[in-house]
Amino acid sequence: MPGRQLIMGFPVTATSHSLAEYRARGGYAALDKALRQMQPADIVKEVTASGLQGRGGAAFPVGRKWQVIVHDDGQPHYLIANADEGEPGTFKDRWILENNPHVLLESMLISSYALNVRNCFVYIRGEFDLPYRRLAGAVEEAYAAGFFGQHVLGSQFSCDIVVYRGAGAYVAGEASGLIASLEGKKSYPRNRPPRLTVRGLYQRPTVVNNVESLSNVAWIIGNGAAAFKAVGTPKSPGTRLFSVSGHVNRPGVFEVELGYPWMKFLEEDCGGIQGGGALKCVVPGGVSSKVLTGADIANLRLAHEDLWDAGSTLGSGGMIVIAEGTCMVSLLQVILRFYHHESCGQCTPCRHGTGWMHRIIDRIVAGEGRPEDIERLYYISKFNDGTTICGLGDAAGYACTGILDKYRDEFEYYIEHKRSRHDGNLECLRSS
Amino acid sequence: MPEIFINGQSVQASEDQTVLQVALENGFFVPYFCWHPQLSVAGNCRMCLVEVEGRGLDIACNMPVNTGMKVFTDSEDVKAHRKAILQFITLNHPVDCGICDKAGECTLQDYHYAYNGDASLSRDAKVTSTKFYNLSNRILLDNERCILCLRCTRFTHEVSKSMALGVERRGDVSNIRPVEDRPLAEDPYSDNIIDLCPVGALLSRQFLHKSRVWYLQPTPSVCPGCERGCTIQVWHRKPEWYLQSLDQRQNTSIARVTPLENPAVNGPWICNKGRDLARIFERTRAEQPMLKGRPVPVAEALDAARRLIGASRHPVALVSNWGSNEELEAFKRHLGEVFHSRVKRDWLPEEGERVEDDLLIRPDKNPNSAKARELFDEGGPAWHDGTDLVLVWGEGCDFARIPPKARLIFLNSYLAPENGHADVFLPISIQTERAGHYTNFQGVVSRFEACFPKAGSVLDAEAVFKSLATPARGHP
Numbered sequence: 001m002p003g004r005q006l007i008m009g010f011p012v013t014a015t016s017h018s019l020a021e022y023r024a025r026g027g028y029a030a031l032d033k034a035l036r037q038m039q040p041a042d043i044v045k046e047v048t049a050s051g052l053q054g055r056g057g058a059a060f061p062v063g064r065k066w067q068v069i070v071h072d073d074g075q076p077h078y079l080i081a082n083a084d085e086g087e088p089g090t091f092k093d094r095w096i097l098e099n100n101p102h103v104l105l106e107s108m109l110i111s112s113y114a115l116n117v118r119n120c121f122v123y124i125r126g127e128f129d130l131p132y133r134r135l136a137g138a139v140e141e142a143y144a145a146g147f148f149g150q151h152v153l154g155s156q157f158s159c160d161i162v163v164y165r166g167a168g169a170y171v172a173g174e175a176s177g178l179i180a181s182l183e184g185k186k187s188y189p190r191n192r193p194p195r196l197t198v199r200g201l202y203q204r205p206t207v208v209n210n211v212e213s214l215s216n217v218a219w220i221i222g223n224g225a226a227a228f229k230a231v232g233t234p235k236s237p238g239t240r241l242f243s244v245s246g247h248v249n250r251p252g253v254f255e256v257e258l259g260y261p262w263m264k265f266l267e268e269d270c271g272g273i274q275g276g277g278a279l280k281c282v283v284p285g286g287v288s289s290k291v292l293t294g295a296d297i298a299n300l301r302l303a304h305e306d307l308w309d310a311g312s313t314l315g316s317g318g319m320i321v322i323a324e325g326t327c328m329v330s331l332l333q334v335i336l337r338f339y340h341h342e343s344c345g346q347c348t349p350c351r352h353g354t355g356w357m358h359r360i361i362d363r364i365v366a367g368e369g370r371p372e373d374i375e376r377l378y379y380i381s382k383f384n385d386g387t388t389i390c391g392l393g394d395a396a397g398y399a400c401t402g403i404l405d406k407y408r409d410e411f412e413y414y415i416e417h418k419r420s421r422h423d424g425n426l427e428c429l430r431s432s
Numbered sequence: 433m434p435e436i437f438i439n440g441q442s443v444q445a446s447e448d449q450t451v452l453q454v455a456l457e458n459g460f461f462v463p464y465f466c467w468h469p470q471l472s473v474a475g476n477c478r479m480c481l482v483e484v485e486g487r488g489l490d491i492a493c494n495m496p497v498n499t500g501m502k503v504f505t506d507s508e509d510v511k512a513h514r515k516a517i518l519q520f521i522t523l524n525h526p527v528d529c530g531i532c533d534k535a536g537e538c539t540l541q542d543y544h545y546a547y548n549g550d551a552s553l554s555r556d557a558k559v560t561s562t563k564f565y566n567l568s569n570r571i572l573l574d575n576e577r578c579i580l581c582l583r584c585t586r587f588t589h590e591v592s593k594s595m596a597l598g599v600e601r602r603g604d605v606s607n608i609r610p611v612e613d614r615p616l617a618e619d620p621y622s623d624n625i626i627d628l629c630p631v632g633a634l635l636s637r638q639f640l641h642k643s644r645v646w647y648l649q650p651t652p653s654v655c656p657g658c659e660r661g662c663t664i665q666v667w668h669r670k671p672e673w674y675l676q677s678l679d680q681r682q683n684t685s686i687a688r689v690t691p692l693e694n695p696a697v698n699g700p701w702i703c704n705k706g707r708d709l710a711r712i713f714e715r716t717r718a719e720q721p722m723l724k725g726r727p728v729p730v731a732e733a734l735d736a737a738r739r740l741i742g743a744s745r746h747p748v749a750l751v752s753n754w755g756s757n758e759e760l761e762a763f764k765r766h767l768g769e770v771f772h773s774r775v776k777r778d779w780l781p782e783e784g785e786r787v788e789d790d791l792l793i794r795p796d797k798n799p800n801s802a803k804a805r806e807l808f809d810e811g812g813p814a815w816h817d818g819t820d821l822v823l824v825w826g827e828g829c830d831f832a833r834i835p836p837k838a839r840l841i842f843l844n845s846y847l848a849p850e851n852g853h854a855d856v857f858l859p860i861s862i863q864t865e866r867a868g869h870y871t872n873f874q875g876v877v878s879r880f881e882a883c884f885p886k887a888g889s890v891l892d893a894e895a896v897f898k899s900l901a902t903p904a905r906g907h908p
Contacts, residue, residue, distance in 0.1 A: 169602070186599060191475040191494045345580060345599070345606035347476045352520040355604040359556045376553060383516035386489060387478050 002269050002302075003257020004231050006219045006239050007212070012099050017134055019141040022102040028147065030222035034110045035155045038221070040071055043114035047217060049225035051237040055092075056082060056173075056210030057286060057316045058391075059304055062217075068197035069205050071116045078206040079117040080182065081108055081214050083124040083131070084166050084173040087286030088338055090318030092241035093211035095253040097124070097131035100215070101138035105161070107217035109147060112159045115207055122163045122211075123178050136163055170342035174390045175208035176200075177344065188346040189390035212241055212317075232258035236303040240317050246283075247274045247323035247428035258303045265302060266321065274428040278324040281406065285315020287335045288395030290402030291322075312402070327422040328407040329414045332400065333361045334426070339396035350393030353384045357400060365424070369415035377404060434499040439506060445497040452480055452492035460505050463514065463543050465521075465630045466581035467493040470700055471590055474582050478517050479543070483507045511547070518548035524559040524604060525631070526576045527552075534632030536645040540579065559604050567597075567610055568617035570637055570704065571626060575607045578633035584608060584625035591701065592791070594619035608633070620786045620793065623707045627690055627700075638707070639688045647673040648687050653880040654870050655689075655706035656754060656799035656863060660792050661872030662698035664706055665690045666864060666883050684884040686710045686864070696876050703792055705785070716847040718859045719887045725852035730889060734899050737841050737856040741770060741900060744821035744839070748814050750776040752826025752843075753804040755893060756868025757877065760800065762894040763825070764807045766901035771823060774814040775804040778828035794873060803871040824854075825893065843893060860893045861886045 010016060010025055022028070034043055048063025069077055081104060085093040096104055104122070112120045124132050139161055142148050150158045164182055171177045172187035179201045181187035190196075200206025216238060220228045229237045236258035242265075245251045249271030256265060266272065266279070273279055279294035290312040292300075300306045307314050322331070340358035345351045357380050360373050381397030388394065404411065413421045433444050436451070438460050445454040450473070455462045465477035473494050480492040485502035489509060504510060521540065529535040561575035585597040585608065596616040600609040616622050626634045650665035667687045669675070674683045689709050691702040721733035728736075741747060749771035751763060763773075779797040781787045788795045804810075815822065815835055822834050823841040831850050834840065842854035851857045865886035871877050886892075 171602075186602075191473065191491070193494070193496060340603060343603040345601075345603040348478050348517055348520050348579070351580065351604050351606070352523040355559060356520075356523055356554060356556075359554075363556065370555075379516075379553070383513060383520070387481060387513060387517070389475060 002254060002260045002265050004239065005255045005257075006228075006231065007096065007100060007103060007215055007241065008253070008255040010100075017099050017101055017138065019102055019138065019145060022100070026222070027102050027218075028106050030218040031106050031109050031147065032153060034113055034221050035153055035157060040114045040116060043110060043221060046225045047111075047114070047220055050216075050220045050228040051225075052213065052216055052220065052228070053236070053238075053304065054210055055212035055216075055240060055317065057087065057288065057313075059314065062209060062213050065197060065207060065209070066111075066115060068195065069115050069207060073205070076119070076202075076204050077115050077117045078201040078204060079108060079112050079115055079120040080175075080178065080201065080206060080208045081120070081122045081211050082173060082175065082178055082208050083122050083128070083135075083211045084178055085125060085128075085211070085316075086170040086173045086342075087288060087316040087318050088335070089243065089245055089283060089320040090286050090316040091243040091245075092253050092317050094128060094131050095241065095243075096211055096215050097128065097135050099134075101131075101135045102142065103215045103218055104135075104211055105138055105142050105147065107214045108161065109152065109159055110217050110221050111207070111209070111214060113152075113157050117207075118159060120159060120161050121182060121201075122161065123172070123182055124163060124165055125173075126166045126168050128165075132163070132165060139163060169344065170338075171344040171390065171392055174392065177390065178208060179206065186344070188344055189392075191389055210316075233301070233303045233305070235305040240302070240314065242302070242317045242319050244270050244319045244321065246319075246321035247277065247326070248272065248321045249274055256302050259301050262297045262300045262302050262306075270321070273321070273323045275323075277428060280322045280324045280326055281328075282322065283318070283320035284312050286318035287320070287338070287399050288391070289313045289315035290398055291406060293406055323428045325422055325425055325428075327420045327424045327426065328403050328410045329361070329364060329420055330424045330426050332403050333358075333365050335399050335403075336361050336396065339392065339399070343392060343396075347387075347389045347393070349384045350388045350396065353380045353393060354396050356380055357396065364411065364414055365420075367418035369411075369418070371415060373415060374404060374408065374411055377401075434497050436497050436500065437502045439504055440502075447497065449497055450493055451482060451484075451495040451497060451501075451503055454497060455482075455492060455503070455505060462492050462505050463547060464493060465539060465543075465579060466583060468583055468586075468628065471583060471586045474586060477521075477579065477581050479514065481510060481513050481517070483510050489513060514547045515550070518544055519550070519553055521579050522548075522552055523554055524576070525579065526558065528577070531641075532577065532632035533635055533640060533645070534577075534629070538632060539630035561605070561607060565607075565609075567634075568615065568619075568622060570623060571616065572635040572637055572640065573608060574633050574635065577631050578608055579631055580606060580608070581630060583628040583630070584634060587625050587628055588616070588619060588622075592619050592621035592624070594622070596622070597625075620703045620705070620789075621701060621791065623704050624691070624701050636688065636707075643669070643687050650690070650692075651881050651883045652692055653863070653883070654799060654878045655702060655709065656712070656870070657703070657705040657709075657797065658794040659796040659798060659801050659873040660698065660794045661799055661870050661876065661878055662702045662706055662792060663692040663694040663878050664702055664709075665692045666709070668883050685714060686883075694878070697872060697874075697878065698792055701792065703786075705793075713862055713864055717862075717887070717890075718844055718847050718851050718857070719889050721859060721889065721891075722852060722854070722857040724855060725857075730891065733856055733858055734896070737858065737900055738903070740821055740839050740841060740855060741767075741823075742903065746816070746818045747771050747821040747823065748819050748838075749773040749823040750814060750825060750829055751804055751808050752776060752778055752893075753798040753801045754778045754826050754863075755800060755804070756863075756866070756880075757800065757803050757871055758868050759893045759897070760803050760807050762897045766897045767823075768807075770901075772814070773808045775801070775808045775810045776824075776826065776828055777801075778826045780828070796873070799872075800870045802873050802875065806871075825860075843896060845890075858896055859890045860896065861890050865890070866892055 053059040176190035177187040340354040343354040384393040384397040464480040483504040565573040864883040
């Protein structure tokens with residue numbers, strides 16, 4: 001077990017997601033405590049003090065986002081749980097929705113109380129079937145038990161929740177694109193300013209948090225910010241759910257206390273590389289984060305500060321482990337095809353840049369690469385960075401330059417010899 | 433009033449302005465495609481990227497002013513990014529300027545020359561899309577040329593409120609498409625999207641491949657379609673480019689009509705009726721003075737009219753509300769004492785025409801009712817049994833109701849059966865052949881200029897009235 005567990009610390013059974021078992025594990029005690037013993041401002045203070053960082057990718061402090069909301073400004077506020085988990089390699093929110101949906105609901109109730117929210121939303125990706133059914137079931141249970149609706153647990157606080165299913169767009173996972181989609185529009189992200197905490201859903205102050213970020217709130221309120229800060233490292237408090245995929249023996253979702261040694265995690269918890277092969281590189285947190293080679297991560301801990309120092313990020317926790325013998329050109333092709341397919345087409349650089357990159361990499365893979373192609377990919381990445389409305393354009397560039405920086409020789413080889421150095425291989429070679 | 437610095441120069445801004453507005457107001461040009469002063473900020477073209485000291489690049493159109501901020505509109509970084517944005521925009525753009533109606537007045541063309549100038553960095557095939565997509569019976573859409581600035585969709589959502597356009601699919605295959613059950617054909621303001629389009633994606637069917645724009649010149653004018661009196665530009669062939677062969681009527685025909693921005697009346701918009709002035713002005717003209725259908729020289733017709741007026745005891749005049757202020761005043765001055773005058777409504781709403789809305793269209797479909805009403809009576813019966821002479825100026829008269837014994841002087845511009853029945857018929861000029869002013873329903877006076885010369889036998893109404901006021905020579 002890679003350190004302490006705050007969210008996944010119970011055995012998963014066929015009924016462990018039910019309200020009864022959640023309450024048996026101490027669930028909804030934090031809500032009770034919040035409503036009876038705490039003022040909304042205390043909760044915001046507690047969450048801020050906990051140092052909880054967003055788990056969706058940007059690691060923005062949750063408390064700082066919340067502090068923008070003015071409690072009694074006379075207008076409705078909204079809270080949205082972002083369950084549009086679409087970052088390639090990421091499936092950790094899915095675990096929460098399937099196996100512990102009540103921790104999200106309890107946390108959302110506490111957060112709604114803290115932020116003076118009457119109506120909160122879960123925006124869940126349309127492809128999630130079981131997670132949706134589990135969540136919808138949990139919402140029903142929670143309503144029946146009086147956690148939602150008028151006068152929650154007999155208090156003055158009332159709250160309703162809507163679970164909204166997306167229609168399948170990566171960009172709807174971007175907070176403002178999500179809001180546009182929730183409003184019934186095409187999920188075009190919005191220009192900032194105004195920030196969503198000033199004008200978000202229906203032009204009202206809105207907090208959009210990742211499912212995992214929110215799910216930590218119940219624990220923080222139940223156990224206190226100090227206890228939360230005692231978990232993890234000073235700059236990365238708490239735990240993170242990593243969804244590990246790729247060439248490891250035991251892929252899956254793991255809750256890891258931040259600060260845990262990375263290689264130890266891969267070797268012990270994930271069972272090492274398939275077939276005993278060597279580690280080539282790791283995509284640390286979804287394909288939008290830059291890849292790190294085996295050598296890069298040798299002495300790193302799974303903590304934000306370590307990753308930032310190494311020039312990457314923990315991102316969304318979607319860890320893709322790549323063994324030696326994998327063709328990075330083919331890998332980049334997969335990634336760039338994804339960004340091209342998912343670009344919403346709203347702003348110029350990303351609309352054309354992602355397609356341009358995709359066409360170039362397709363050509364390289366087809367053996368028609370040209371020497372200037374690598375420079376062109378850098379050019380497109382550079383002018384996509386910081387020039388687009390949302391982060392999708394930037395991310396496509398990071399993914400591209402991340403791989404190019406580290407494996408340029410593979411691309412040059414491919415272009416020169418019109419074939420892959422690794423036979424275009426994306427599977428793990430088990431022969432070794 | 434926050435003070436900000438643009439390229440090192442101090443300028444005063446107001447708090448609700450964006451950096452782009454402040455820059456444009458103070459003479460610092462920042463290029464943009466999607467921004468439009470009358471539409472919401474979309475911020476999608478990314479062309480207006482500027483550098484702010486300490487904050488890097490961001491788009492000026494969505495940037496609120498902050499006291500003391502230092503903005504650079506022309507730094508090396510800004511130039512490099514502008515150039516790259518144009519590379520992105522032209523990546524899948526067909527660059528078919530040679531066959532594009534927009535060439536010559538295309539924002540993309542202008543910016544390419546000003547800020548990029550390089551050939552495309554890509555040698556790969558371009559993304560193809562639909563050409564000549566039928567948006568309505570008035571507008572074609574070329575999706576390949578479209579740069580998805582969304583000005584057209586925003587216009588139909590925010591200004592005309594027809595909600596007729598949206599975006600289909602995503603990424604570099606997204607297309608502007610009509611929205612189900614919201615036909616653009618029913619939007620009486622639809623043609624404004626053709627002007628709004630910064631490239632040649634939205635094409636007027638009426639103007640399609642009709643002329644290169646550099647052969648045309650605009651003449652400021654006023655739309656006579658209703659009492660709003662929107663100011664317009666009437667585009668016609670430049671005299672130095674007059675055709676010497678082929679169909680020379682093209683030299684004096686209206687190529688197209690566009691709005692002339694006018695905050696006092698119509699802002700930057702006009703309705704589709706105003707685009708179709710050729711339908712009004714290019715009907716077959718009456719060019720020959722006649723007495724009971726017999727062609728006569730101008731002087732003879734005028735003489736005959738004078739004699740009729742001189743002999744009449746109870747003359748009645750129906751005054752045209754298509755006459756300019758000058759013409760109406762001339763009538764009042766010269767013949768106001770002679771005739772018992774009434775204002776006539778020359779045009780009534782046509783079948784299927786939108787009668788009124790809260791944007792521009794007004795129920796009175798005549799340009800100068802306000803001035804005509806100011807000078808002449810509108811209501812009450814125009815004639816009685818003793819009426820022995822009727823002067824009809826312009827269209828819209830119900831001739832059947834004129835007392836049968838009364839003689840008729842008719843001033844008209846277009847071919848009509850009544851022309852030949854009138855005792856005296858005088859052909860008069862139309863709006864595009866003379867200058868003048870109209871007064872709209874709000875009292876705003878707008879001037880129109882002459883676009884074309886008139887035929888020699890055609891008279892200006894103003895001159896006719898002056899001439900009729902002088903006593904007749906000889907006796908009837």
